[in-house]
Every structure is written in structure tokens, then in C-alpha cells.
Amino acid sequence: MSRFIKWGGVVLLFALLLELGGCGFKDIEKRFFVVAIGVDQAKNSDKKFNISLKFAIPSSSKDQPSQSIIVTQEGDTISEAVRIIKTKVDREIDFSHAKVLLFGQKVVEKELPAGIYYWFARRRDIQEIAWIGIGKPSALAVLKVRPKSEHFPGDALFLALGKDGSETPFIISEFFFDFKKRTTEKGLDPVLPVLEAQKDLIVINTVGIFDKKRLKLLLNPVETMILNFFMINEQKSALKVKASQTIVIDTKKVKNTYKIMKPKGKPPYIQVNSKIIGMMEEAVKYAVYNQHVSGYEKAAEKEFSHNIKQMLIKFQKANVDPIGFGLRWRAHSFNRDDWQEWKRIYPTIKFNVNSQVIIEDTGLIE
Template identity: 55%
Template sequence: MNLLNLWKKNLLILLSCLVLSACGFKDIEKRFFVVSIGVDKAKDHTKKYLVSLKFAVPGPSKDSPNEYQIVSQEANSISEAVRIIKTKVDKEIDFSHAKVIVFSESIVKRKGNAGMYYWFTRRRDIQKIAWVNIGKPSALAVLKVKPKSEYIPSNALFLALGREGSETPYVNPEYLFDMKYRLIERGIDPFLPIIEAKKNLFEINTVGLFNKSNLKLTLTPEETKIINFLRNHEEKSAINVTKGKTIVVLNTQKVKTKYKIYTPKGKSPYISVNISVEGTLEEASRRVLISKLSIFEKAAEEQISRRFTKVLVKMQKAEVDPIGFGLRYRSRHFNDDDWNQWKKIYPNLVFKVHTKVQIEDPGLID
């Protein structure tokens, strides 16, 4: 009986030692929190990447704005760069608050970057809901911008990309988890918003479209807005319409897009895209009467259909599919031969865009 008690006591002591030895917790004052990460092309030709980490430096008091510190390192891998950066700081690097990842345009244009993207998804301490972007003229330049309205490092980007502050149809935010999904899933391709660094502010109004390897196409602001409409991620916007010498601006309150893929036997395959727009007249170069609204509705339907068709054809020629037409086709065709068939169908698809516009209010009292 005494031997059994001794055995239980020794086992309890052993388990306590294991628990104590496995504890790797460090106090908050011993951690250096990364808020955003930038990856550029290295200036040294023997290296591949220039990795920059933006650390938040807390202010001395609650009323003082927080500062930041950027530490950069060139290396042949992101892992190597991060470990060298650890030798330059006095605290443990913590990625749990890193919500923005920025790649330079020169990096994303280069082929064979899958390992770079996957590093961020493999790191267990990087949030999968972090926003991924393209930085111009460089990722480091974007990290260095400090708007005057910003009191917390990188908070301006958090508000813009999270749409908690400014709401605009020109921003197509992309999460890290969704980018990884688009990189590996057949039938849908990645896209990344482009952040251009100005003197004291950011400009986010364009988007870059990818194949499974690298950046293939950069859209204009108007085309970026159409991508948001096609993905049904934005309803409030402004659409310019011209009829004769009159120019009007529609304030859209509802924009819905639906599409269906048709592959009739003996005929050319096509995609029917139906767009529904509801809104009011926000601006007009001349007075528009209620009795004339139907004329502008018809003009808007024709012009919107042409604009959407132009963007769809442009993506088709670049061989990219950010909308996921191929994924829709795969959801209704389950054999590998059907996927090979889709790769032959997509370059020859015809887009038939139909738009229905309803102007509810001319904005003036007759």
C-alpha cells in the first residue's frame, strides 16, 4: 500500500514538471506586435525577397498617438528573413495582430511565387482573415505611409479594407484564406486590390487579376467597380449615363447580378448575364423631367450592358476567371473530362448581357 502511494506521488510530481516545462508564455511587455507585413523584390541580386515588418510601438499615455517601427531584411525565403529580423529587435515577434499583407507589383508579376503565398497560410500565428494586397510603388512604401487621421499604426488600412470607415465600390478587399482557396481551386482565380502610396494617404481604386501563378491583368477604377457588381459585393455607387448632350449620374441603391452558363448542342456556348439596377438621379447636366425618365433608363441599360461585356471579354482574353464561371460549370459537371472541356469552352464563350434599370426619382420636384 505504501508502495502504491509512493508511485502515485512520483507520477503527480512528474506530470507537474511536464506542465511547467511546456509553458512558453511570455508577458505582453516582452512581445513586439506586427500590424502589417510587406514583401518586395530584393535589391541584392543574390537574394529573392525584401521582407518588412511594421511593429506597433505603444505611446507613453492613453492620449498619445502610437508610433511604429519598420524593420526590413533581404533573404532567399520569408522564413529566413523573419528569423534574421528577430536578431534586430529586443522582444519576441508576435504576428497575432498582423491584419494587412502587402506584396509589391514586381513580386506578384514574377512566376513561381506559390511558396511565398503559402508561407502566410502555414504560419499558425498569422490570422487567416488578414487582408492581402498589391503595393505601389512598393510594399515598403505602403507600410511607411502615415495618414494624419491615423492614431494606431496601419489602422487607416484596417478601416478602408474592412469597410468599417469609408465605403466605396472601388475597393475589392481580399482575405488570406480566400486567396489560398482561389490559388488551389479549379475554376476560380485570385485577385488582389492595389494600394498606391501617396505622400500622406493611400489610394485604393484598382484591382489586379491573377492566374494560378502570377499577376496577369490590372483593371481601371471603372472596371474594378464592375468586378464588385459582378460579384454582388457592392450595391451603392454612381454610374454615369450619356444621352445626347445630357449627362446624368445614377445613384444606385440596388445592383444585382445573376448569370447562367448555356452549352447547347450544335451551337456556340454562351453565358447569359442579367443585371438589375435601381436608383435615383443624383446629378444631371440638364433638367430631366419625370416623363423623360424612361428614355434615360433605356440609355443606361444599353451603356451598362456594353461596359460589363467589355470587362468580361477583357478577362476572357487574359485567361483569368475571378468571378468563378469555371467553378459554376464544375458544380454541374463532375468528371475530369468536363473540366478539360471547360478549358476549351471558356476562350470561345459569348457573353450576352441584359440590363434592367429603374430610376425611382429624378431628384427634383417638377
């Protein structure tokens, strides 16, 4: 009898667990998976934002490519827009595959409310390893682009931002968790890649720099490449150097280091050292022989040092710090007033840049 009661209790407990577990569960065929989210400024409306959700529609056959649909809704908050979008679809919205979050260019040019990006952090079904970027001319325009090489919805964005596809120093990928950290961390400002919609292509070769609240700078491709070298995201690149003739150096190793120097009795300055190792990839006019390599190395060192310094001065004039000089200053400080001192020093601090370029080979031409 006691054994019967024991097993009966186990069966009852198991039944209760099944009932509790099934309350919020939806079968996969009853879910609509979001692969990308876009946030734009509302048009011709008193609402603040236009929210776009890109849904993946799995194919029922291997011979047919997967399709996607984009559903948009205006609202003062993301939550409001998503609730209304639910009334436009026949399945439960699932954000667990949302890997790309895009803000329209007009949205980031204004002061960005903290609540709009903290919505992504509060949602437990949105992965914090999602990539985030700026959509140009709008987030919706980027979401609408489907390159012919794309196998399933969002594939092109995932490959480009995740570096699983093309390897290039002109793409600076930014995870949502790092962007969120940079919006509050003293001495380190946010950086977001710019994704531009061009017919059947999505071009990513520039970045936007923020001052915690809004977009302050848009870098050109060369400046984006140099910043990427500081962030150590990609070391393979091609450096064009103008000397007696224009040459291109294929880099295989780039290392940028910096140190904030505090000499006694003199104002502090930032020492930046750069080392580039590569080989000759292209010479525009004529062949380059080994005895002429040193001249091209010196020309490359001078040009690269100039480009680095101009980029750092550009950051300084805009009062932004995407590299983290201020964070390094704080890390070596013990006084609470040191942060106020850094904010006073940064607008006028000097940069001393020293570059070393080593060309190991001139290629197969001898």
C-alpha cells in the same frame, strides 16, 4: 495519511503544469506586435526578396499617439529574413495581430512561388482572416504611409480593407484564405486589390487579376466596380450615364446573375443579367423630370451592358476567370473530360448581356 498523499499529488501535478505552460510564454511587454507584412523584390543583392515587418509601438500615455517602426531584411525565403530581423529587435516577434499582407508589384509580375504565400498559412500565429493585396510601387512604400487620420499603426489599412470605414465599390477586399483557394481551384482565378502610396494617402481603386501564378491584368476603376458587383461585395455606387446630358445614378441595389447556356445543336454561351435600382443623384446641365426618366434608363442599360461585356471579353482574351465561370461549368458537369472541354470553349465563348435599370426617384428637385 491517504488524504495528505492525495492533496500532495494534486499540488505536484499543478506545479508541473505551471512549469510546462511557462516554457514558451512571454509577457506582453516583452513582445513586439507585427500589424502588417510586406514582400518586395530585393535590390542590389543576390537574395530574392526584401521582407518588411511593420511593428506597432503602444503609447504609454493617452495624449501621445501610438508609433510604429518598419524593419526590413533581404533573404531567399521569408523564414530566413524573419530570423535575421529577430536579431535587430529586443523583443519576441508576435504575428497574431498581422492583418495585412502585401506583395510588391514587381514581385507579382513574375511567377509567384507557392512557398512564399504558403508561409503565411503554415504559421499558426498568423490569422487566416488577414487581408492580402498588391503594394504599388512597392509593399514597403505602402507600409511607410501613415495618413493623418490614423489613430494607431495599420488603422487606415484595416478600416479601408475591412469596410468598417469608407464604403465604396472600388475596393475589392480579399482575405488570405480565399486567395489561397483561388490559386489552386480550377475555374476560379485570384483577385487582389492594388494599394498605391501617394504622399500621405493610400489609394485603393483598382484590382489585379492573376492566372494562378502571376499578375495578368490591372483593371481600371470602372471595371473594378463592375467586378465588385459580380462578387456582391458592395452595391452602393454612382453610375455616370451619357445621354442627352450626363447624369449620375446613385445605386442602392445591384444584382448580377449569369448562366452558362447549352442549346442543342448550337455552341454554348454565357447569359448575364444585371438589375440596377437607384435614384437620380446629379444632372450636369438641367433638371430631369419624371416623364423623361425612361429615356435615361434605356441609355443607362445600353451603356452598362456594353461595359460589362467589354470587361468579360478582356478577361477572356487574357485567359483569366476571376468571376468563376469555369467553376460553374465544373459544378454542372459529371464527366472528367468536361474541364478540358471548358478550357477549349472559354477562349471563344460568346457573352450575352442584358441590363435593367430602374430610376425610382429624381431627387428633391421637381
